[in-house]
Amino acid sequence: MTDSPRRAPATRVGATPAGRRQLRRALASAAVDLFAANGYEATTVDDIAAAAGVGRRTFFRYFDAKDDVLFANHDEIVAEMEDAFAAADPARDPVEVACDAVGLVLDSYAAELDVSLKRFALTRTVPSLRDKEVATVDRYQRVLARYLQARYEQQGDAAASLRAAVAAAAIAAANNHVLRRWLRTGGEDDIKVRAAEAFALVVAAFRAPRADPATVVAVMTTATPLHEVVAQVGEILRHP
Amino acid sequence: MTDSPRRAPATRVGATPAGRRQLRRALASAAVDLFAANGYEATTVDDIAAAAGVGRRTFFRYFDAKDDVLFANHDEIVAEMEDAFAAADPARDPVEVACDAVGLVLDSYAAELDVSLKRFALTRTVPSLRDKEVATVDRYQRVLARYLQARYEQQGDAAASLRAAVAAAAIAAANNHVLRRWLRTGGEDDIKVRAAEAFALVVAAFRAPRADPATVVAVMTTATPLHEVVAQVGEILRHP
């Protein structure tokens, strides 16, 4: 029970779009505080609405469900990701582009660390919230998969749909892994560096698809250093 | 609206464990039929209980929530998967073992095709059921990740946790992709063959981790056929 977030009555705030955003944030903020203080189930929607100085009915005009309030900025992030895909360099490796895009999620979590930590504590404790978060991640993952599939198809990959789904899942998993470790340590170490390391593993695994199982011949002189031989053969095997 | 599944009153069925299983199945079956006939939201728990010849309160003694009834056999499958891991050959590639284990999900879906198709139609239509399914898949995925992490750690992989999470996500995604395509076609083609193809892609991407970036030397006579050279070098690069 921190400082009670009793907002001003704020009569008819949502008349203007800016006012609507403000009230949305106020509701989300009040909800997170109440959840952290009293627990999720023990907090009713009436409590949240009262803390934000609005009626219960108004809450449901801003959020479809009680648990949606914890993932308020989800839609904005998805929109940002799609913008990033639209503006992406078509020459870059698709998986790298997708990793960059999913990095936007990390940015938004890092931008409001206190909220992220409280939400993390809740999603670890309350099963229904954990499920909700998983569903949220799944939406990111679908956006990734859609972009990857388009790129793979345009590369003529016969298994574009499958490869896109698998790569998207891998990227999302790497992202979540980094995110959870980071939150578990209270947001100490540099999350972007950790993410880059994790994404490197994924990028290495999901390089551009081998067009078909052709036989590849690599020829080097015996004077070539051994590490060079290994590197080149490995590279060739990945990009025949 | 097929034949109305009005079960016998069945007084005190759950006295014996076998009876409990039977009633669980009866409730699940009645629920699926009603959902398919009248829609998910339009079907109340009272309807399901009445169709199975029990009281509403009894339904909630068999299932924690209304949507749980659609994924009734989930726990059994998880248990089967863990048995499979416990009995798995420790010498096999971990990802291959995990792919085999997740194949048990495909088996259970194929075993009761009619239910699977109805559930698929529902999860495609009702958002809350889609989320529930995603959460269910996440549980499989966690079991996979746990096994993979143990195997990777015992191989001395420093990034065991990350690699396990990513590989598990990839396997689950491949499994779901195959499963959805199969259900979309009404269960026509051979799902195990499709799954094997999809898993091959994942296995290739997530071979056992290189223990450390050591330099590896492969020596072969110039008489070795080229495809043999490529195969052996590739194998050595994956298992140094």
Next chain:
DNA sequence: AGCCTAACGGCACTCAGTGCCGTTAGCAAG
């Protein structure tokens, strides 16, 4: 046959989520 455990049904309650409608703030035009 009789006891005793627990499965069952029913009741009452909380709370999430929704439809409906009267009220009124806030904006625009005269």
Next chain:
DNA sequence: CTTGCTAACGGCACTGAGTGCCGTTAGGCT
């Protein structure tokens, strides 16, 4: 300043999911 329109808001009432409680009784065990 006044009038009128639009929509945000609150309140009310309702449905249905999920839960605690308890009386009843089926059915296994001795």
